[in-house]
Amino acid sequence: MFLMTKTPDVNLSVLDVAPIRKNGTAAETLRETIALGRGTEEMGYHRYWIAEHHNMPAVASSATSLLIGQVAAVTSHIRVGSGGIMLPNHAPYVVAEQFGTLESLHPGRIDLGLGRARGTDPWTARALRRGETSGKDFPAQVTEVRRYLGTATPTQRVRAIPGEGTHVPLYILGSSTFGAALAAQEGLPFAFASHFAPDQPLMALEAYRDHFRPSEQLEKPHAIVGVNALVADTDREARRLFTTLQQKFLTHGRGGVEFLPPVDDMSRLWNPHEKATVSAMLRVSAVGSPHTVRTQLRDIVKRTGADELIVQTETWDFEARLRSYALLAELWAD
Incomplete structure (x- = not known):
């Protein structure tokens, strides 16, 4: 296989939703996800992200962090992460523990892309969190994840172990100006989902760049x-x-x-x-x-x-x- 070596200004990465063929099996799809991760690393892709979807017969990417671990285990240098973890579906503390574990096993290669859309029906949302959830507290949830993955304070009573001190890089995913504004405010990379929501990318990306504030993670805007x-x-x-x-x-x-x-x-x-x-x-x-x-x-x-x-x-x-x-x-x- 050839290796991608040119076009350094714009990296190419891969997003996988793990599609299940009609009359196919999830097991078959998951084996292909692992093979695709290994293959795209050999081709020279920059990162390999896996989506999160639930209660969809044609999609096998429900246990995103588990799949990330499987792909990371058969690769050696490509970055592997979530595209993304939908925080309203999860406790931020558990997300920090899971990705802290992944980073501990595969240091320097794990990305944590975060989104605010539940991406599913109310019944599935209730099954995931045992209650009504929304994206309104998404900024606070991002802050919470970030705190657990950062350096613990002497008075911090709840610590993510593994997790604390790993500083797993965060990415904000979005399909509107909401995510762009949050990514700019927090000084994080921003990924716009133009592949299914093509209406506002230019407006969102302009807002992101105009209002970006540097952070410890990122000095200047990075738009995906x-x-x-x-x-x-x-x-x-x-x-x-x-x-x-x-x-x-x-x-x-x-x-x-x-x-x-x-x-x-x-x-x-x-x-x-x-x-x-x-x-x-x-x-x-x-x-x-x-x-x-x-x-x-x-x-x-x-x-x-x-x-x-x-x-x-x-x-x-x-x-x-x-x-x-x-x-x-x-x-x-x-």
Whole structure:
């Protein structure tokens, strides 16, 4: 495998939601997640983040910290983390203990990306926390996690062990100006979820940079932009493979989420309104041959000023997914 060595100004990273094929198994998907982490490290990607989702038959990324540990155990230098942990679903103290443990096992390689969306239904939220939760106290929760992972004070009665003193780097994830403002205020890196929420990235990133205050973790703003990307030998083949993700968003709009094989013609599956809705949600995407995707990604970087792109690629066939990431690494190094 080739190693990505060029384009030092903008790193490429990977976001994995661990998709489960229709009629497939979670075990199969989890094995592929581990293999993808190992493969993308060999290709030279900067970091590998795993999402958090619950009660979704087509997604296996529910126990995010466990998966991070599995990927970190089979890799040696790629950064591994959460994209992200949804704090309303968890006690900040437990999150600090889990990521303190991961950092203790894999020092200097663990990232803690934090989000405020529950990302699920009220019943699942209650099952997770045994009560009503919201994102309103997200800033206080971030502060709490940060305190547990920092240097303990002599009067601190509750300590995260492992955790305290590890200073695991925090990242704020968001799809609006709320997360941008918090990341700026706290002096943390900010990752915008353009890959499914493309409406406000420029406004949010501008606010983040304008109001950024340096911190011990970060001296200047660091903006990460989420992008859907799919690379194949030809534009036509890439567009066909991309119909798997289009169908996933289509079925989500109809009240469920299914991970389905690609089709030759999406016009049979959606009506004009659904096509417009799905296309709008996926408009921050780079799909095509290496030449096409290189041009599209450079345009995204130019428009957003991204310091880093974090790429989500979903294909029905795992080998096609690996090949897409390999072609992407190669074209980014040229």
